[in-house]
Amino acid sequence: MKKTIKMREMADDQAGVIRKVGASGEMGRRIRDMGLVPGIPIRIQGRAPLRDPVAVKLMDSILTLRNNEADHVLVEVDVPES
Amino acid sequence: MTERRIRIALSGNPNAGKTTAFNAITGARQHIANYPGVTVEKKVGHVRHRGREIEVVDLPGTYSLTAYSLEEIVARDYLVNEKPDVVVDIVDASNLDRNLYLALQFRELGVPLIIALNMVDVADTRGISIDVNALSDLFQAPVVPTVARSKKGIDALLDQVVELADKSPAWEPLLISYGNDIDRSLDELEEVIRRGGIHSDTYSPRWLALKCLEGDDQIIRIISKNQVLSSEVTSICNRVAKHTLDTLEEEPEGIIADHRYGYVTGITRKVVKRRIESRLNLSDRIDRVLTNRFIGPIAMIGILYAIYEFTFWGSEAPVGWLEAFFDWLKTGVSAALTEGPLHSLIVSGIIDGVGGVLGFVPLILFLFFAISIMEDSGYLARVAYMLDRVLRWFGLHGNSVIALLVSGGISGGCAVPGVLSTRTLKDPKERIATLLVLPFMNCGAKLPLFGLLIAAFFEQGQARMLFLFTLISWFFALFAAKLLRATVLRGPKTPFVMELPPYRAPTLKGLLIHTWERTWEYVKKAGTVILGISIILWAMMTYPGLPDERLKHFETQEDRIKTTFLSHSEVGRLVPDLERLEEIDRLAAHLRGSEAAEKERVLSEIEDRDLAEAARRIFLSPSPQGEAGRDSIRNAYALYLYKMHDLERTRNREKFLSTVAGSIGHAIEPVTAPLGFDYKVNIALVGGFAAKEVIVSTLGTAYSLGDVQASEQGSLSGRLRNDPDWNPLRAFALVLFTMLYVPCFVTLICIRRESSWKWAGFSLGFNLVIAYLVTLIVYQTGLALGIGV
DSSP: OEEEEEGGGOOTTOEEEEEEEOOOHHHHHHHHHTTOOTTOEEEEEEEOTTSOSEEEEETTEEEEEOHHHHTTEEEEEEOOOO | OOOOOEEEEEEEOTTSSHHHHHHHHHTTOEEEEEOTTSOOEEEEEEEEETTEEEEEEEOOOOSOOSSSSHHHHHHHHHHHHHOOSEEEEEEEGGGHHHHHHHHHHHHHHTOOEEEEEEOHHHHHHTTEEEOHHHHHHHHTSOEEEOBGGGTBTHHHHHHHHHHHHHHOOOOOOOOOOOOHHHHHHHHHHHHHHHHHTOSTTTSOHHHHHHHHHTTOHHHHHHHTTSHHHHHHHHHHHHHHHHHHHHHHSSOHHHHHHHHHHHHHHHHHHHHEEESSOOSSOHHHHHHHHHTOTTHHHHHHHHHHHHHHHHHHHHHHHHHHHHHHHHHHHHHHHHHHSOSSHHHHIIIIIIIHHHHHHHTTHHHHHHHHHHHHHHHHHTHHHHHHHHHHHHHHHTTOOTTHHHHHIIIIITSSBOHHHHHHGGGGOOSHHHHHHHHHHGGGSOBTTTHHHHHHHHHHHOOTTHHHHHHHHHHHHHHHHHHHHHHHHHTTTOOOOOOOOEEEOOOOOOOHHHHHHHHHHHHHHHHHHIIIIIHHHHHHHHHHTTSBOOOHHHHHHHHHHHHHHHHHHHTSTTTTTTSOSHHHHHHHHHHHHHHTTOOHHHHHHHHHTOOOHHHHHHHHHHHSOOOTTOOTTHHHHHHHHHHHHHHHHHHHHHHHHHHHHTBHHHHHHHHTHHHHGGGTOOHHHHHHHHHHTTOTTHHHHHHHHHTTOSSOOGGGHHHHHHHHHHOTTOOHHHHHHHHHHHHHSOOOHHHHHHHHHHSOHHHHHHHHHHHHHHHHHHHHHHHHHHHHHTOOO
8 A cells, every 4th residue: 555654754764756845945946956856766774863864865875854854755655554 | 260268167966076077187287266255165277188278167066056055156157157168067977867957957058068977987886877879869968978086088078078169059058848837937938038138148038937937036136127027027927836836736946846857867767777776785884884873973983083093193293393393493593693673573473473383284184184084985974964963953054063073072173174164064154153163162272271270270080171171162162053043143944955975985186185275275374364463462472571771670680690609609719700600501401301321421521620510519419428518509509590580580570561462461450350360361361362372381471480391381380289379260260261262363364264254253252252251150150159269
């Protein structure tokens, strides 16, 4: 089953496909400039020792976002049928 | 046809190897300037290729060509205003999508573009192969595969540059589709702008229209100069925004970005072949360890510690050489010039002042080398990533930590290179907040004073005290940052969206260039600013000096002491005149601190029999069966020395108080008394503004010890300990004040260069106020509670 959640809510190592970047202005542009746009597959690479920021792997590079920025990125992930 | 010079602009994403490519193309033929009016560095280099002179301008690394960051505005303005012949976009072959996103924006702007497909070797090892010809056809721009690190493909790239430049192509904006809604309103806007006739030679109307829809501040400002046009444009933009928000829940800006990516991925899907789907490459595996929740912080502390060890280990010998060199220079000058104002100016003013600063060069060189390794390898980005959460709470940025560490975060850095390393911070407010709190860190120049006071008053647990002082400095730096960010520097936190570049082995050439660039900044300053300020300070601490009758008085006193010694009954025969006495004094200076055996050896070489005997009696320990009178000449000389020193002290103190610096110290006593500081401390602190190292030496002079040599610091600390005016509380107050009070002059100049006079002045006032209040509270509380008095 597919479900769209905020990037902040993703677990380490979880993969998904970006569905929407819900931020405008500078933050939205920064997020998009770095390649986080709808249709792009990503994987959570890890988190900093204080669980923030989050490191995301997309294609062959790693990006870091603060949790409040990751809130604006909606990702479609697989959830196991319960 | 005349062979005109070709001008190219080098652009690209950060971490795409742009700097390496710039170095590979231009070699050593480069220089740094700033873009007009901003602190963004502009590197310009030159190269001759196929007999043509090519000027290469290194544009700031950007991900996009919007107007959000200073770098983007600078890059765009350069392209539009300077119209370089060719733009070479350095593209990371293993990250084609994001890199072509920028390249596409160059095509939309219309600049003559060449794509340097860089790091094709890295892409290859990751199983990525790219069809260069297909990419060139689809993107309608020449594509040259390169490996800048090993200079592969650079010649072919320059061939292309010359070829394209000679065609002198007109700017040809690439038109792509951004979806039906946007495309239609673009047509409409373009027509409106074309009629308005704005900047038709600088920007194409369609590009202006596109930027308006993207909500680009800079372009909207240009448009708004024409009021009729402005209202028309705004109404169209608002209409489109409302429409797309209603139908697609997205602003036009987002839709445009998505279509750009769509265009790019459409191309990359055709030209990129992935042989293997590598899930975890080497870089990722290193990250698993180095940014691990538990191992990460420990490894970070270890690496930072290693940097300081490396810096001090590596610079110890060269710092010694430089010291020896300046000593040699001083001796040389002293020999060549007679005592007098000129001698004093050159030795105490210029050589000591400039030498004190230049003496730091090896330290800075090694520190920068280590930092360049961290930076070029990609580790520094991880440090920022790991510490961002902590620093954000104080209104700083993950990247601020680098500047704080360099400035003395582990005790013993220097704020000057620290100030320079704030350049990695993009947001002006975060940058200035970082700049302003850097001087709180315990730089190497503050350590001698801390060492002195710890030795005098906190003898037990010396290392613990120094560690405590380090914690205190971090505490004040971070909370001052929070205070600033909540008041004068209030502003939103900037987005942290940042790339963690893959780990790479740095190239030696890159490291050397980075290290040299930064060290040179420091050396230049010592040669100009410090020279001037050294002379001023020297003058302040020398003039006006004692009046003649006072000097004469001291001379008379000196003569009287000498005569008394010479007229001593035991002395008369062996030391008949002043000349002989001077020889004895020289011997005394020469023998100070020597072992008994060494003394014997020196004395045995004396030819004059009388002198030899006098010296033997005075300088060698008396034997138990010593002849009568030996002790008395020894004692007489000791008494003579004591009187001379005492006179010297009195004269130095009076001389000191008669100078401008001395008067200032006196004048501000009422202000500093509540902190526990008297005029002597004040003078030292005034001197410390030039360089914090001066505090200890000035204290020494003020405490009438004459010139305090490093080896004699113990005696100053002993003197302070025994001085009834001093106690642990007062010492602690002085430590606090020194830690916080002002950036040294060089740092101030650097802060001004990186911001403005306004902020440099603010830094001075802000630090003084903080230092005063903190010290006042601590000292008065201590007094009231009777702690440490």
